[in-house]
Amino acid sequence: PFCLALPIIALAWHYGWQGALIATLMNAIALIASQTWHDHPVDLLLSLLAQSLTGLLLGAGIQRLRELNQSLQAELARNRRLAERLLETEESVRQEVARELHDDIGQTITAIRTQAGIVQRLAAENAGVKQGGAHIEQLSLGVYDSVRRLLGRLRPRQLDD
Numbered sequence: 680p681f682c683l684a685l686p687i688i689a690l691a692w693h694y695g696w697q698g699a700l701i702a703t704l705m706n707a708i709a710l711i712a713s714q715t716w717h718d719h720p721v722d723l724l725l726s727l728l729a730q731s732l733t734g735l736l737l738g739a740g741i742q743r744l745r746e747l748n749q750s751l752q753a754e755l756a757r758n759r760r761l762a763e764r765l766l767e768t769e770e771s772v773r774q775e776v777a778r779e780l781h782d783d784i785g786q787t788i789t790a791i792r793t794q795a796g797i798v799q800r801l802a803a804e805n806a807g808v809k810q811g812g813a814h815i816e817q818l819s820l821g822v823y824d825s826v827r828r829l830l831g832r833l834r835p836r837q838l839d840d
Contacts (some may be wrong), residue, residue: 683710683726687734695742699734706730777834784826791819 683706690698707727795816802808 684730684733687730688737691734691738692741694738695745696735696738699731699738703727703731703734773834777830780826780830780833785823788819788823788826792816795819 687699687702687706690702692698694701710723710727795812798812798815799809802812
């Protein structure tokens with residue numbers, strides 16, 4: 680009877696193929712002890728075989744699914760750790776690039792502006808040279824502003840607070 684398969688299915692669900700095996704053995708003992716199938720031993724054997732195979736296959740499948748699920752959970756955790764490391768590395772590179780841009784380009788632009796100011800003062804009588812110095816200073820300020828905007832996109836100040 681099908682109702683005898685229910686314990687096999689339940690134990691297979693909870694304990695895998697081992698639970699199905701134990702339930703199958705218990706069902707076999709119960710069926711043989713009841714002797715209701717004594718007149719039809721082939722039917723008894725077929726019923727036991729069908730229940731056993733169903734339970735064992737179900738239990739093995741469930742156990743395999745659980746193993747795969749555990750493996751998947753481990754891989755997901757590993758991927759999370761890798762993603763965190765990737766973000767940390769990316770942030771570290773951004774900080775380093777922003778620092779290099781700020782330090783190197785900032786110093787160079789300051790030197791250019793200083794030199795342009797000196798040219799303007801020394802060439803007070805030459806309007807063309809003075810205007811060229813002013814133009815160089817304006818260009819350097821434009822570069823400085825561009826670098827500041829780039830730094831803001833590369834490394835927003837809110838991340839440093």
